[in-house]
Amino acid sequence: MEQQMKKFMITGCSGFVSRHFLEYLENHHIESLVKGLDINYPEFKQGNYRYVKFEFEKIDLLDKENIENILYKFQPDYILHLASYSSVAFSWKSPIISFQNNTNIYLNLLEALRKYNLSARILSIGSSEEYGNIEMKDLPVTEDHSLKPGSPYAVARVAQELLSQIYTNGYGLDIVMTRSFNHIGPFQKDIFVVPSFVKQLVEIKKKGGSGVLVAGDLDIVRDFTDVRDVVSAYYLLLTQGRKGEIYNVCSNKGFSLKQIIDKLCNILNIDVDIKIDPRLLRPNDNRIIIGSSEKLKANYAWELIYTIDKSLDDMIMYWQSQNQ
Amino acid sequence: MEQQMKKFMITGCSGFVSRHFLEYLENHHIESLVKGLDINYPEFKQGNYRYVKFEFEKIDLLDKENIENILYKFQPDYILHLASYSSVAFSWKSPIISFQNNTNIYLNLLEALRKYNLSARILSIGSSEEYGNIEMKDLPVTEDHSLKPGSPYAVARVAQELLSQIYTNGYGLDIVMTRSFNHIGPFQKDIFVVPSFVKQLVEIKKKGGSGVLVAGDLDIVRDFTDVRDVVSAYYLLLTQGRKGEIYNVCSNKGFSLKQIIDKLCNILNIDVDIKIDPRLLRPNDNRIIIGSSEKLKANYAWELIYTIDKSLDDMIMYWQSQNQ
Numbered sequence: 001m002e003q004q005m006k007k008f009m010i011t012g013c014s015g016f017v018s019r020h021f022l023e024y025l026e027n028h029h030i031e032s033l034v035k036g037l038d039i040n041y042p043e044f045k046q047g048n049y050r051y052v053k054f055e056f057e058k059i060d061l062l063d064k065e066n067i068e069n070i071l072y073k074f075q076p077d078y079i080l081h082l083a084s085y086s087s088v089a090f091s092w093k094s095p096i097i098s099f100q101n102n103t104n105i106y107l108n109l110l111e112a113l114r115k116y117n118l119s120a121r122i123l124s125i126g127s128s129e130e131y132g133n134i135e136m137k138d139l140p141v142t143e144d145h146s147l148k149p150g151s152p153y154a155v156a157r158v159a160q161e162l163l164s165q166i167y168t169n170g171y172g173l174d175i176v177m178t179r180s181f182n183h184i185g186p187f188q189k190d191i192f193v194v195p196s197f198v199k200q201l202v203e204i205k206k207k208g209g210s211g212v213l214v215a216g217d218l219d220i221v222r223d224f225t226d227v228r229d230v231v232s233a234y235y236l237l238l239t240q241g242r243k244g245e246i247y248n249v250c251s252n253k254g255f256s257l258k259q260i261i262d263k264l265c266n267i268l269n270i271d272v273d274i275k276i277d278p279r280l281l282r283p284n285d286n287r288i289i290i291g292s293s294e295k296l297k298a299n300y301a302w303e304l305i306y307t308i309d310k311s312l313d314d315m316i317m318y319w320q321s322q323n324q
Numbered sequence: 325m326e327q328q329m330k331k332f333m334i335t336g337c338s339g340f341v342s343r344h345f346l347e348y349l350e351n352h353h354i355e356s357l358v359k360g361l362d363i364n365y366p367e368f369k370q371g372n373y374r375y376v377k378f379e380f381e382k383i384d385l386l387d388k389e390n391i392e393n394i395l396y397k398f399q400p401d402y403i404l405h406l407a408s409y410s411s412v413a414f415s416w417k418s419p420i421i422s423f424q425n426n427t428n429i430y431l432n433l434l435e436a437l438r439k440y441n442l443s444a445r446i447l448s449i450g451s452s453e454e455y456g457n458i459e460m461k462d463l464p465v466t467e468d469h470s471l472k473p474g475s476p477y478a479v480a481r482v483a484q485e486l487l488s489q490i491y492t493n494g495y496g497l498d499i500v501m502t503r504s505f506n507h508i509g510p511f512q513k514d515i516f517v518v519p520s521f522v523k524q525l526v527e528i529k530k531k532g533g534s535g536v537l538v539a540g541d542l543d544i545v546r547d548f549t550d551v552r553d554v555v556s557a558y559y560l561l562l563t564q565g566r567k568g569e570i571y572n573v574c575s576n577k578g579f580s581l582k583q584i585i586d587k588l589c590n591i592l593n594i595d596v597d598i599k600i601d602p603r604l605l606r607p608n609d610n611r612i613i614i615g616s617s618e619k620l621k622a623n624y625a626w627e628l629i630y631t632i633d634k635s636l637d638d639m640i641m642y643w644q645s646q647n648q
Contacts, residue, residue: 092494096431099487103427107420146470151494155486162479163423170416170475 005053007033008238009076009120011061011109012083014038016187021080021231025052028235035074037061038083044187061105068112071120078238079122081109084157087191088129091153102156103163110167121174123238124164128181128223128250129154133286139254140223140292143179143246150286161246168244176241178234181250181291184311185227186318194224194260195315201264201272202319209270216280218258221288225251226306236300250291251304263312329377331357332562333400333444335385335433336407338362340511345404345555349376352559359398361385362407368511385429392436395444402562403446405433408481411515412453415477426480427487434491445498447562448488452505452547452574453478457610463578464547464616467503467570474610485570492568500565502558505574505615508635509551510642518548518584519639525588525596526643533594540604542582545612549575550630560624574615575628587636 008025010018013036025032026049036042036056047054059066061083084102085091091098106124113120132148134141149155167173182194190196197213204211233249241247255263265272296302306314332349334342337360349356350373360366360380371378383390385407408426409415415422430448437444456472458465473479491497506518514520521537528535557573565571579587589596620626630638 095487095490096428096435099431100424100428103483104420104424107423111420148489149486150490152487152490155483155490158486159427159479159483162473162482163419163476165472166419166474166476166479 005031005033006078007035007074007076008078008080009035009037009071009074010080010082011037011105012081013056014040014042015082016185016189017082017183017227017231018042018080019044019187020185020227021234022049022052022054024228024231024235026050035070035076037070061108062101064108064111067108068115071112071118072116075118076120079109079120080234080238081106081122081124084125086127086153088151088153091151091156095152098152099156102153103159106160106163110163110173113173114167114171119174121176121238123234123241124160124175124177126161126177126179126246127154127157128179128248128289128291129286130158130161130179131289134289136288139288140250140252140290141248142292143248143295165244174243176237176243177246178237178249179246179291180230181223181225181248181289183227183230184224184315186314188227188315193257195319197257197261197264198312198315198319201261201268201270202316204272205268205270211272213261213272213274214277214280215257215261215274216277218261218274218276219256220286221254221256221290223250223252223254223290224260224308224311225249225304226311229304229306232305233296233302236296236302240300242299247296248291248293249296250293252291252293253308254288254290255308260312263309264316267309267312267316329355329357330402331359331398331400332402332404333359333361333395333398334404334406335361335429336405337380338364338366339406340509340513341406341507341551341555342366342404343368343511344509344551345558346373346376346378348552348555348559350374359394359400361394385432386425388432388435391432392439395436395442396440399442400444403433403444404558404562405430405446405448408449410451410477412475412477415475415480419476422476423480426477427483430484430487434487434497437497438491438495443498445500445562447558447565448484448499448501450485450501450503450570451478451481452503452572452613452615453610454482454485454503455613458613460612463612464574464576464614465572466616467572467619489568498567500561500567501570502561502573503570503615504554505547505549505572505613507551507554508548508639510638512551512639517581519643521581521585521588522636522639522643525592525594526640528596529592529594535596537585537596537598538601538604539581539585539598540601542585542598542600543580544610545578545580545614547574547576547578547614548584548632548635549573549628550635553628553630556629557620557626560626564624566623571620572615572617573620574617576615576617577632578612578614579632584636587633588640591633591636591640
């Protein structure tokens with residue numbers, strides 16, 4: 001049994017995507033040994049799984065030597081590279097830190113694999129932000145669309161993808177890439193837009209059902225994919241994806257933030273006033289991003305399980321549980 | 325007079341492009357105050373100009389604070405950003421150093437300008453390597469061709485260009501970009517391919533006219549532009565280029581390395597045997613790169629002055645003068 005176990009390494013393991021990935025392995029009875037790395041301890045419990053054996057190690061991924069040692073000792077079959085400074089807003093405030101950390105962390109990982117000639121399959125997580133502004137006629141956007149990254153964060157993600165191709169074609173590493181669109185789901189922190197709405201609205205509901213919601217630009221449209229569908233795509237791509245290929249991970253549907261708020265108010269049966277906070281408006285923000293997931297669907301029979309309403313329901317339930 | 329002087333800052337000032345840029349200013353009687361920065365002292369004499377007042381400062385451009393101070397004190401009108409780790413071969417050996425240094429140096433410069441709200445026009449020098457492999461039907465390649473960088477060096481150059489666009493559109497900096505194709509000319513070091521041929525052949529000539537030339541892949545075709553034409557383009561783009569635009573700097577012509585060797589042997593009237601050194605072959609090398617300079621020509625009446633034969637003549641003369 002031990003020999004058949006798949007060995008996964010997850011960077012950025014303390015985030016909510018990683019948590020759902022572990023749940024996915026467990027729920028699908030995939031015997032796995034998982035080594036999680038992060039600069040912060042995970043907030044979720046690290047055990048109680050039947051099929052997943054999970055070890056966590058606190059590490060700064062900028063520490064090149066440490067990464068090398070861990071990789072060499074653990075010899076993973078699969079690496080899910082989730083670690084990133086993923087805030088676009090932060091990248092506008094601190095472009096150097098955002099750009100350098102995102103690319104340096106990734107280069108440390110790749111160089112460690114190259115140095116020890118390790119054959120792990122890597123899933124490099126990119127972002128829909130790489131596309132930048134997309135014309136209406138090109139929606140939903142496919143993987144062969146040109147990249148016009150519009151923020152320091154997005155440039156770092158494009159650089160990561162280009163470096164992935166160099167390491168695949170030039171050094172023979174086994175890398176599959178995603179361009180992942182906005183995720184939503186339970187456990188997501190309220191620094192992201194949808195959970196920040198859910199949290200605020202759950203509080204308003206608790207206080208009697210009327211109040212003011214603080215928001216940024218409500219007209220922007222995003223392709224929100226439930227994180228549980230996202231991690232099922234990641235598992236498929238890690239285990240079956242084609243080396244050197246890039247896959248959109250998305251829902252093929254777009255909702256404006258206004259529509260999301262309406263849906264949430266409807267579920268909660270409340271009515272709110274909306275206050276626009278100019279500090280939440282970002283320069284150069286892309287108006288409409290909707291992705292095509294045809295490539296992923298056609299090749300791996302990946303199907304979305306979670307509707308937007310189900311995702312929002314579950315997020316409300318999660319924030320209500322946090323707000324006792 | 326002092327007030328009308330244009331203030332230029334040149335990074336990577338100890339290289340041969342900078343040297344020719346200074347000559348250009350002097351030869352065109354452009355009253356200029358030039359501050360040169362480099363981690364190495366320039367090998368050329370730092371004076372004897374009539375129109376150009378040149379100051380050199382030895383500095384590591386990775387030293388963020390130092391760059392900030394120098395920029396704030398000097399308040400340049402124009403910044404010619406030549407500094408780079410420009411060896412593709414080195415980037416394959418040390419991808420992290422090549423990538424990080426190229427992007428970090430540039431980010432330090434941009435952040436210093438942003439911090440002090442300086443309005444200098446920057447010319448960001450990119451590379452034809454950004455295009456990667458180009459299909460025959462797309463030659464000569466124009467600026468709207470997709471980018472498929474094929475080396476760590478090329479990825480850094482693409483990242484630099486994408487960051488330039490972020491800083492132009494998001495922060496309002498005044499940046500013009502080039503994709504510069506291979507340069508040749510006097511004073512170029514023999515770590516580059518054409519001067520390495522010239523140097524070897526000049527030595528063979530001196531020893532009686534027969535011998536062995538060591539070379540890499542001779543079938544690759546490159547667009548070689550004389551550095552003196554390159555710097556005239558840089559001056560035009562610094563002073564007249566359109567903010568946020570990208571311009572190929574190239575000759576519209578391609579020569580294989582074999583053709584270059586034949587031309588050199590012809591000029592020198594010698595006949596050599598060629599020995600292929602496999603260490604000089606690079607992974608993923610692009611076969612044929614020829615650029616279209618139509619955009620630059622159409623907008624700025626830029627014309628090539630130096631033919632390939634004139635460039636090679638002058639390079640031979642230079643290496644003969646070094647080889648007394």
